[in-house]
Amino acid sequence: MAKDINSGALTIKQIESFEKDFQTRPENKIMMNAVTRGNIQEIAINRQVINQMDLSFSNEVESGGPITDQMQAGTCWLFAELNWLRTLAIKKMKAEKFEFSQNYIIFWNKLEKSNYFLENMIEYRDKPWDDRRVYHLINIPVPDGGEWHMAADIIDKYGIVPKSAMPDTFNREKSKFLNEMLFYKLREGAAKLRAMHEEGKPVSALRKEKMEIMKLIYRILAIMLGEPPRKFDFGFRDKDKKYHRSPGITPKQFFKKYVGINTADIYCLLSCPTPDTPYYKTFTAEFFANTIGGREMIALNVPNNILLGRAIQVLKSGEACLFSADVLQHSHSKEGLLDTGIYDYDLIFNTPFKMDKITRIQTLQTRLTHCMVLVGVDLVNGKPVKWKVENSWGESVGKKGIFIMSENWFDEHVYALIIHKKFLTKKMLQLFKQPPISLPPWHPMI
Template identity: 25%
Template sequence: MKKFTIFALATLLYAGAMAQEAKKEATKPEGYKFTVVKQVQGTPVKDQFRSGTCWSFSGIGFLENELIRTGKGEFDLSEMWLVRNCYAAKAEKYVRLQGNFNFAGGGGFFDLFWVMNNFGLVPEEAYPGLKYGEEKHVHGELDALTKAYVDVIVKNPNKKLSTAWKNGFSGILDAYLGTTPEKFSYKGKEYTPQSFAKELNINADDYVSLTSYTHHPFYKKMILEIPDNWLWEESYNLPLDELMQVVDNSLNNGYSIAWGADVSEKGFQYNKGVAVIPQTNVANLSNSEKSKWSELTAKERESMIYKLEEPVSEMTITQQMRQDAFDNYQTTDDHGMVLEGIAKDQKGDTFYIVKNSWSADGIYKGYFYASRPFVQYKTMNIMVHKNAIPKEIQKKLGIK
């Protein structure tokens, strides 16, 4: 009888503990849950690793998606081919401007088409750009060395630029990234970079860059004043609501988007697979949310919100907020990615499916979800095929 009582008591205690655990599990925050609404077919996620070449990876990723969309098949194109050719051109421009120019590893989306038109394109296997003892891209030494080189040239120690400096710079690029192939074989056929690009049949004139800032007139072209826009390429300037119409229209009609954005916000949490702009002002919260947060300090409130254990209320983004963030260096040309789809969270709020270039790891295997407010607030510019733009906006921009 005593043994039975002890056994029964132990059983009850165990059952109680299990019930308590089940209760805890039931009340545990579930985080963000997403349902895909629309997703464009794209190529696999790649890894820029320790290099400042997101612009090249996102530009190439965007172009690879376009090749799929237009029925040309799946390609793995060389990002370092863009990097190599842009480095040489940036060096020449830096010297021509006597060092009054941003010389770094960054770039913009239109660098892709500038290289394609002037030097062609090559597949990854023809130019991997790894000649310096690394299996992945590590550009710290290359970036520092090329910058030091052009700075010496700008100092002009001979009082006249030598005829050798461009060959010397090219030698650095050859040593680290590899010599540029005049010809290569791909899938049993011989190409030059130019003939390969021609066979892809991509027309650079079909692609446009769009942005949204008030310091230039809307519906006109403007040079986006960011350091990595070394080509001084122009973007069409649209009001924010129309820029977002382009984003939605593109994705809903099967066009991916090259997306230049700032990912320095606290709400960008790649380890949790989301990028959001939480509402931290109690006055702007609903009554139920106000009661939840009113007794917390601002620091406690921010800490709770940025845990992102469940969907949070987000700020309403205005045109002025975008402009203020840009003018105050709170939004900078931080990162290039590819928008490939639209999703909804469990509250029904809109998110965009983003392909990153930090390898196929993380909670969503190289992807993350950016909320609509995040995209509204932190977008620097987008590049799309002109046919992805709604007809009425094309007309306002004079695009044919």
């Protein structure tokens, strides 16, 4: 290979042919002059798609706003899940507006993920630093990202609180500095645990040292996010102007009283068409957890039309639907549009951008990047033409935080639904009993 690699080098003659090809097409100069002076998305935008979208939907769910804003933190999954739980809470409370504390869940999530990371460092203590799994763990010790099963483990163990009980902090809104502190101390801790192992210390000694590290991690989290409440007072006025008070309530009592679902009744449907993820099999993933002894992420892989049908069923029942997608594809934040025809890049570059879904996944052109909540669908003769999406990017984007998703975008870029088991068929529930196939932590659907 090394001997032949020079034969693949670009030559001046070849580059001259590229220049000639470019310069013989007058439209290339027009496009160059336009794109070099502006945002390519704005230049390529398809005005017809924008003009066709409107905010009317045949079926809508009351979301219980306000629109939330994850700001400069990769916690879309948590915001989406709390936004979804809010739709259930406002029904029980008969309230118009409500918001859970994201800061509270993030505190416990980071603490549990830190413990999870250190336990894995003990588990993989005999593997070299450049082992691919060790590298995966050490690269981002406590990532911002996650999925429903992680939030469920935190809620089951620590409960949930209203935003008033643990408001946002600077470091909730901008996770960069918090992560820098945690990453440093966790990597330092991992190195110390390995050194102790090399000195012949038993696992019991490593775990004792781990608890000293965790004591420090708690201190960092408390200083940067604030300490989470053990008990708090909560009061609100419902739609009928009646005042309700819950003095001295605990976070677990709060969840039971105002949400009241069994988190074990929530399931994940995946739709990934690649050969390594056959349909009607269940899948899990390595290291895709936050709590030692917590639940695995288990997803049943099904064709996309089943996702679509389940989503419609959920919304028609009057409930919202949590979903995961690749929001980096064919999306326009300012307009709040998700549509595969939103950009005419083909016209600008005179080349098609038409990779099929399987190829996009296999080449990492697409992957799961964002979680949001479906709060409406527009059905024409029983078929969806567009969807109403509650995002977590604040009110300055979209239609005051609401996005409109076309049916073609759902087909191409929605990959997972998180729904209650009452919306699953008996056959689906039976399929969930299969032993799951484990995917590596770098799989694009993780």
